Amino acid sequence: MRVLAAMSGGVDSAVAAARAVDAGHDVVGVHLALSAKPGTLRTGARGCCTIEDSHDARRAADILGIPFYVWDFAERFTEEVIETFVGEYAAGRTPNPCVTCNEKIKFEALLDKAMALGFDAVATGHYARLSVVDGVPELRRSADEGKDQSYVLASLTPEQLRHSFFPLGDSWKTDVRAEAERRGLAVARKPDSHDICFIPDGDTRKFLEKRLGERPGELVDAETGAVLGRHTGVHGFTVGQRKGLGIEAPAPDGRPRYVLSLEPVSGTVKVGSADHLGVREIRADRPIWPSERPLDGPTECVAQVRAHGGTVEAVAEVTGDEVTVSLREPLRGVAPGQVVVLYRPDPEGDLVLGSAKISATA
Numbered sequence: 001m002r003v004l005a006a007m008s009g010g011v012d013s014a015v016a017a018a019r020a021v022d023a024g025h026d027v028v029g030v031h032l033a034l035s036a037k038p039g040t041l042r043t044g045a046r047g048c049c050t051i052e053d054s055h056d057a058r059r060a061a062d063i064l065g066i067p068f069y070v071w072d073f074a075e076r077f078t079e080e081v082i083e084t085f086v087g088e089y090a091a092g093r094t095p096n097p098c099v100t101c102n103e104k105i106k107f108e109a110l111l112d113k114a115m116a117l118g119f120d121a122v123a124t125g126h127y128a129r130l131s132v133v134d135g136v137p138e139l140r141r142s143a144d145e146g147k148d149q150s151y152v153l154a155s156l157t158p159e160q161l162r163h164s165f166f167p168l169g170d171s172w173k174t175d176v177r178a179e180a181e182r183r184g185l186a187v188a189r190k191p192d193s194h195d196i197c198f199i200p201d202g203d204t205r206k207f208l209e210k211r212l213g214e215r216p217g218e219l220v221d222a223e224t225g226a227v228l229g230r231h232t233g234v235h236g237f238t239v240g241q242r243k244g245l246g247i248e249a250p251a252p253d254g255r256p257r258y259v260l261s262l263e264p265v266s267g268t269v270k271v272g273s274a275d276h277l278g279v280r281e282i283r284a285d286r287p288i289w290p291s292e293r294p295l296d297g298p299t300e301c302v303a304q305v306r307a308h309g310g311t312v313e314a315v316a317e318v319t320g321d322e323v324t325v326s327l328r329e330p331l332r333g334v335a336p337g338q339v340v341v342l343y344r345p346d347p348e349g350d351l352v353l354g355s356a357k358i359s360a361t362a
Contacts, residue, residue: 002026003165004114005123006106007060007068009053011180011187012125012168014060018183019167020123021064027123029061029068032110034077035198050197056187063184073109080104082198086211089235092262093337096152097196098307103155111160121165128153129169129349130161137161139290140349144172151307154341154355158292205236205244217267219247222260222276234262237269240277240333247271278330284323284340284356294318294354295342301353302343303327305334316342316353323356334361 003025005017020027031054054070061068081100088095111122127142128150137158142148156164168176180188199207215233220226228247231237237245241259251257257271282303287294295318303314303325313328325340338358343350 001120002118003028003121003123004110004117004119005029005066006110006125007031007057008125008193009050009056009060009187009190010125010193011177011185011190012127012173013057014064014125014185014187015176015180015183016123016125016165016167017060017066018064018179018185020165021066023167027064027066028119029057029064029066030110031057031068031070032077032105033070033072034074034105036074036078056190060185060187071110071113073105076109077101077105077198080109085196085198086208086235088337089208090212090264091337092234092264094238094335095337096307096339097198099152099155099339102152107153107156107160107164111163115163121163123165123167125168126153126166127168127171127173128166130164130166132162135162136291137164139352140169140346141343142168143170143349147173149307150343150350150352151304151339151341154290154352155288155339156290157288158290161290208235209233215267217269219245219269219271222270222272228257228271231267231269234264234267234269237262238333239335245271274332277332279332279334279361280327280330281362282325282327282334282340282358283360283362284325284358285321287318287321287323287354287356289354290352295323299342299353302345302350303331304341304343305331305338305358310334311343314342322359323354334358336360 003020005027007013007029017029058068081097084100085095085097114122126149127147129140131138141150177188195202212235217231218227219229237259239259242256255273258277260272260276261270298315298317301314301316302311304311312331314325316325336358339355340358341355342353344353
């Protein structure tokens with residue numbers, strides 16, 4: 001099988017490529033250049049997709065003895081990931097750029113190009129289990145649940161999964177690092193990347209304000225309607241946020257206030273106590289069914305709303321193009337724009353049933 005190994009410059013993708021070589025596949029490594037100005041991306045321990053990452057990826061490919069290329073996807077990344085990120089925040093929603101990057105860049109743009117060049121599959125260092133039985137893909141949580149990335153892959157289509165290869169699904173991160181050491185890969189001890197690669201200093205509010213400008217509005221007490229302060233734009237807030245609200249006076253009961261909802265048209269940010277953060281019902285649209293099996297009637301499942309954490313037992317049901325998820329226990333900090341992923345408990349690793357983008361909560 002001809003395999004295109006996506007090599008980010010980290011330890012996971014390097015070991016994934018090595019395992020593809022060991023399995024006897026014809027492997028070619030590729031690093032994606034995602035910024036027209038790579039020097040503006042993070043470097044060092046907190047980096048992702050930087051110039052030094054491309055050098056690390058090339059050195060790993062040399063050790064593995066495979067051809068290596070750098071593909072320029074900067075324009076596509078800007079359009080599909082960065083502009084979408086900015087637009088979602090402007091609309092009062094909370095996006096996950098890693099989900100968008102996987103969906104639009106690594107498993108759409110990259111996979112499409114790989115298929116056009118005659119490759120059979122794209123291999124990545126994601127921690128997720130994938131099997132294809134009788135042409136039907138089944139995506140599951142990884143063996144190392146602490147590193148599981150099935151959540152950010154749950155928006156992939158069945159056709160994309162048929163041409164995907166996740167060699168690390170049955171491994172633990174500690175074992176992957178040890179293997180990299182044995183193979184002589186210099187990235188064996190390289191720290192994992194964190195946060196958002198296209199926000200150099202990690203200040204999301206400043207990044208958004210630079211692109212959207214100031215859009216003043218009011219901070220309002222959700223219970224009394226009292227105006228508690230003003231802000232420079234709803235894009236500076238997310239549901240569930242507690243710090244940085246800019247409210248000088250404490251709540252009458254002395255308890256912290258949290259962001260409860262965002263209204264981008266009026267510019268209103270409603271705040272209140274933690275008691276009002278709990279969500280018992282999620283409505284989501286644009287569902288994707290990785291195994292081509294839409295839900296048939298009310299279905300017991302586990303719902304997850306964040307890449308790590310935010311899981312609870314639930315009952316999900318599909319009506320037209322909308323999924324309604326009734327939670328057994330309330331979840332906090334659930335916001336429109338996030339992705340809800342539905343899992344079915346399975347002895348081999350929880351099976352991904354489907355995913356959808358959250359449109360409303362109750």
